[in-house]
Amino acid sequence: MSIRFDGRVAIVTGAGVGLGRSHALGLAKLGAKVVVNDLGVATDGTGSSSAQAEAVVKEIEAMGGEAMAHGANVTDAAQVKDMVDQAIAKWGKVDILVCNAGILRDKTFAKMELEDFAKVVDVHLMGSVVPTKALWDHFRENEYGRIVYTTSASGLYGNFGQSNYGAAKAAMVGLMNVLVQEGQKYNIKANILAPTAATRMTEGLLPEQILDLLRPETITPGMLTLVAEDAPNRMIMGAGGGCFAECRIYETEGVAFGDDELDPDAIAARMDDIRSEDNQQIMPGAFAQTRKYASMAAEKRGIELPKT
DSSP: OOOOOTTOEEEEETOSSHHHHHHHHHHHHTTOEEEEEOOOOOTTSOOOOSHHHHHHHHHHHHTTOOEEEEOOOTTOHHHHHHHHHHHHHHHSOOOEEEOOOOOOOOBOTTTOOHHHHHHHHIIIIIHHHHHHHHHHHHHHHHTOEEEEEEOOHHHHTOOTTBHHHHHHHHHHHHHHHHHHHHHGGGTEEEEEEEEOOOSTTTTTTSOHHHHHHTOGGGTHHHHHHHTSTTOOSSOEEEEETTEEEEOOOOBOOOOOOOGGGOSHHHHHHTHHHHTOOTTOBOOSSHHHHHHHHHHHHHHHTTOOOOOO
């Protein structure tokens, strides 16, 4: 199998520097036409400039590819619609969306202003929702769409001083899980990248030797598999330094309690059993959990449920 993107059109947000730039170049090298979206802000979201996006377009054109720059603010529906409209007018369609744009405003929760919390959530979460919404009907009509959202270990596992960023990045998982179900019959696939990369956001946090190992270029090949025609669906891919893994959310088998046992002391006494990893499983959807609990509760009470 040889993954190529000839004839495909991709939008990459936050593509002026770092991971986004690497993603845009990676797609272009494999034949995609690329919309390089970047507002040109600092890492905290202030300022703006088109220079970085234009520079990436020139890099793509210099290697024989096709690209256009657009400075849409990914949280502004009108600006994003204009970006999508321009891409469709130029190339006839859009096939791929890579949501990479983001900012940081790190502080401990005690010291963080609500404005800084809301701004980070807005850029990461709504900055993924707005471009997706702008393309959703287009993907459905074409019966083709590939979406990659960007999460972080800060959201999946936690990181001191990043409650706003962690909350926003964890939200990507919920968004993906639902859109996978709603897009399935239209051949729309959604996945998530969880990168550890040396970018403006990690400068000063890691030693130079480690930063050299975690170049964005070591992550982009994994992202490209997530937007390929034969991409997986509903995958959270951890990536960094040329290493790739799948991050999964499991639910333990659990314990059923009878009506006469439902008190906090009884539950606390069985906490080790409740948390046991034996027979843990991945839930394919919310109602799978509902069916599981209903079945366990009925069995505990000797009730035979109808087979579904």
